Amino acid sequence: MTATPHDRxxxxxxxxxxxxxxGSLVGYRLQSLDLTARTCDLLRVDVTAAVFLGCRMEPDAAAKVRAEGALVFPPVPDLPFDPYRGRLYTPDDLFAGLTDSGGGYEATPDARAYAWFQRTKADGDIYASMLRAVHDDSISDALDELLIGKQVVGVMGGHAMGRGTDAYAGAARLGRELSRAGFTVATGGGPGAMEAANLGAYAAPHPDGMLDDALPLLAKAPSFVPSVTDWAEAAFEVRHRWPRGGDSVGIPTWFYGHEPPNAFADHIAKYFANATREDGLLARSTAGVIFLPGAAGTLQEVFDNATPNYYESRGEPTPMVLVNRSHWTDHLPAWPLLRSLARGRSMESRIALVDSVEEAPAALKRLLAATPDAL
Structure with a gap:
């Protein structure tokens, strides 16, 4: 069997x-490893055409691998992030030091990365721009590896949906039901509806009462404004009280760094480039997308998703379920336009509008039944 790039x-x-x-590292790509304790191995094995991305090595090992023709991209000092990382972030990665340092959210790697982004973006530093691009490509590679073979359902919705509201609880139950049905829930990774869906997926392995008990705890800090620290600490209180939750994916961005990532997605693909993040989230939602009520950002996502579906010529567009008839027909009338776009095309049988969030999973399954290749 032919090896794939990921196998290398x-x-x-x-x-x-x-x-x-x-006995050989020929042609391998090594990402962000501390190899200082593997010097004997590096001096022994063949490293022809290998690539070392941000790996720490002792000087004699580094000299040897360079002499044999390997490419070595050394670690970049004084960065609040690793541009060559081989894994997605976890909540503990991004929120490290939230309480231990006494500095609150501003002391975390997530906040420091956003501050670095703001500073270097204002400077127009081409070197910083390159580092951001390398980082985002590494994140995309790690995300693709994670999602191999998974049925991914995207859940989109507004960041303003507050904890303690009925809408937030409904979005959480939606995430739980999708996860229990075997789907991988993917969201924009931020607060509001995104956090609620990730919370629901986290709650999926636990008894139903866990979510009922967690919602009031979170409602003590209903929004990340005025204090991201309080908002994040409430999430970690839930995680500590009910450990070993279900997996889901969050795909946030430092472009909107004033919005922190939520702590309920165990796999966080955080990007600097928002366009890469938006396109990547929708493109990877291969089993469909559920759109909860939202404002400009969610509306944009509806039509970003509709565009490839409109031009799909093989009859395999991904399902789209819009939740809340009043919102999508009266408040933001996306549904009439979406229906007009779909008329007479293969996507016409892959879109649905439902009144309540409780109807969304069944609607998605109906659309998937008409899209056998999506599974």
Whole structure:
């Protein structure tokens, strides 16, 4: 069987040890590893055409691998992020130091990365721009690896949906039902409806009462304004009280860095480039997208998703379910335009409008039944 590019990537020391046990690193790509304790291995094995991305090595090992023709991209000092990282972020990665340092959210890697982004974007530094691009490409690679073989349902909705509201609870139950049905829930990774859907997926392995008990705890800090620290601490209180929750994906961006990522997506693909993030989230929602009420950002996502569906010529557009008839026909009349676009095209049987969030999973399953290749 022909090896895929992902088969040639080494992203952990365990993978490194397995590969060098066979005596060769020829053609491998090694990402962000501390190899200072693997000097003997590096001096022994063939590294022809290997690429070392942000790996720490002792000087003699680094000299040897360069002499054999390997490409070495050294670690970049004094950055609040690793541009070569081989894994997606976790909530603990981005919120490290939230309480331990006493500095609150502003002391976390997430906040420091946003501050760095704001500073370097204002400077127009081409080197910083390159580092952001390398980072975002690494994140996309890690996200693709994570989602291989998964049925991904995107849940879109407004960031203003507050904890403690009926709408937030409904979005959480939606995420729980989708996760229990075997789907991987993917959201924009931020607050509001996005957090609620990720929370629901996190609650999926627990008894139903867990979510009922968690919602009031979160409602103590209904919004990330005025205090991101209080908002995030409430989420971590839920995680600590009910550990080992279900997996889901959040895809936020530092472009909107004033909106923090939520702590309920165990896999966080955070980008600097918002356009890459938006397109990537919709493109990876291969089993469909559910659109909860939202404002400009959610409206944009509706038609960003509709565009490839409109031009799909093989009869395999991804399902789209819009929730809340009044919102999408009266307040923001996207549904009439979407129906007009779909008329006579293959996407016409892949769109649905439902009154309530409770109807969304069944509507999605009906649309998927008409899209066999989506599964």
């Amino acid at each position: 990537e080494i992203e952990s020391l365990e993978e490194f040890d397995q590969v060098v046990a066979h």
